[in-house]
Amino acid sequence: MTEHFRLSYNARRILATLRVQGPRSRAEIARLLDITPSTVTRLTGSLIKDGLLGEAPDPWREGQKGYPAKLLNIEPGGVITAGVYVDPDRIMTCLSDLKGTVLSNESLAVPDRSFVAMMTVAGDSVARQVQALGLAGRRVAGCGVSYPGQYSEDPTRVMRIRQFKDWPAVNVARDLSPYFGMPVHHMNDAKAACLAELYHGACTGVRNFCHIWLSYGIGGAAVVDQRPYFGRNNGAAEWGGLFPKSQPRPSGQDLLDTLAAAGLPMEKLSDIEDRHLELPVVAEWRERAAKQLQWLCLVIARTYAPEAIVIGGTLHPQIIEGFLDVIRAAPQLGEDFVTTPPRLVRAARDNLPQLGAAALPIHHLMNPATYAGQAVKGL
Template identity: 50%
Template sequence: MNTLQKPSARRLIQLLRSQGPVSRLKLADLLDVQPSTVTRIVNQLLDDGLVVEEADPNRAGRRGYPSKLLQLRPMGLLSAGVFIDPERYYTCIVNALGEVLSEETSSITDRGFSQLMELIGASVDRQTRQLGLQPDRFIGCGISYPGQHTSKPGIVRQTQYFSEWPEIDASKDFAPYFDMPVHQLNDAKCACLAELLFGSCRSVRNFNYVWLSHGIGGAAVIDQSLYLGKSASAAEFGGLFPKSQPRPSGSDLLATIKEAGLAADNLEHISKADLQHESILNWVDRVEQQLKWLSLVITRTMSPDAIVLGGRLPDAIFSELIERLSASKSLGEDHFGPHPTFIRAEADKKPHLGAAALPLYLTTSPNAG
């Protein structure tokens, strides 16, 4: 894997991920380098088993030398992913294309750190063995859960969702439970990586991600690279909505449901009938205005190509919000320019895929690390 330490090889991998199968000549054009440079990089990646080169099916039967297309080799890179929310944990094994080879989920009965990590580590190990793989085939395991880093590098502060946990040193505390390198970012940042690598934003250069789950999170991508800022806290949009006030969050939605006397006690149990209740319709109206304001702030400060909405809220709510925001002629007073494209996230229904995207991003993206 030494080839992937070279920025030029990472740029090539990034292009194959965003463009799909591409010829060597096209890669030279996209990278603005000589064809001989592409040949040298490609030969190294072929030797490492990271890419494959096959005949272009669109040229079958034509005269002349058949064009060949390069693409990522699915099993060339493997990653594990762990997502933990207040009620369940999810684990998976994925390949270089983001295809889920195996996955498990289980409810959480004991939120103690050691007890929970033992179960999660066993889940990843079990799936690895069932697939006939060895841990050394993996570039790493990504872990995501709600939370933010402190001012100390790598230290994750305690959250209300996991109050039983101590402050976590991500570089040390997870390692004993996994037989591979471990990386950690919060749920919103990892969800954003899933869209960047495998989902709706593979070819979008600049975008912001708004993550609406039990809480509110976010992420920013600039020139196809995740921008973390100081203490990995860039684009943490939840801080713009005080917890003492109504918020566009899943916890706020559940509180509204409870106040209305409806039965749903978690986000997965919200029914179609619940969504038609007057209190929920009013909640959506209010959240539309909150997200319009947030979108104006994002547009004024970042001017992204797109704003992505994703998370654990019901699909019907996301669809309605995307439709309303997209139809808005203006995001606010004195806003006259075109607003970003509003996009529904594609990968958020498998939040563990976002966690698995983290090691792949760190290993293959030109500006990661």
């Protein structure tokens, strides 16, 4: 489908620059990236031919003498990607363009929590949307798949959460790809959600930020200089490991366990409704969890010193917004923290977690950090 898209390192740098800074002329790109104008002209010509870039006259030079400069911009429909998000409550799928516009999406009930059943439903959903939009065989760069779980020593696998305890030891190439009929990329739910904020959400122009994802567990990711930093075995920024599972922690599963211990058993996070939020047991949990998250933000601020910390997830929206209110209202992030704290930002895309998964093929296709070849100045 996109076999001909084997983008060079500098082609990826050009696309990354336009994504962050918006339309730019060829001369500006050459200056920003310190590559020759002839190289920029050659590479952008190929990107235009492949449909990844478009160009339009510079409105600031309208009416001026001489040949007016043209501005290059990313062509949203140049590549389409599919996204699949799976958690114990639901299966969510979509097709998206390069600008993060969702062209179609489906939210599906979980038939049962077996791996085969859930991936079959997800694969059928993606195929149905590709067919409905007439995209079969055209520019579908691949499918991103995300689901919760902490990474193991094998970066193609994540450890199974309690609700998926009967899943096999999933290998992406062997076990996921057959369900989708296209190249498949996998990332756990928290890191995929961070990509959605980086490419299409609250932090498209933020150079350095950290993401906290609150779902059944606690996950996250770090972005350094507009590039995700995954660390060894994709294990960077797995904040949940700072809160041992044997202790009270600010996770959705801990909230469910707390409710069950109080005689209010609930199977899913989506079962928590507005009326439950003011129950004394929930109010006490929220107060304790907010303090734990404030401490986590202090740890992030001390270690990463990011410009922003983004908080989102599949917990009830009022719970997440309440955490933000508490942390923002604190007179200081922590004892002896006397510098300006990072901005606390509400995630903009956690209502569409499948969009984070759909950003995975874009990340692998266009980001300089994923370039596997040798970086050569003229390529």
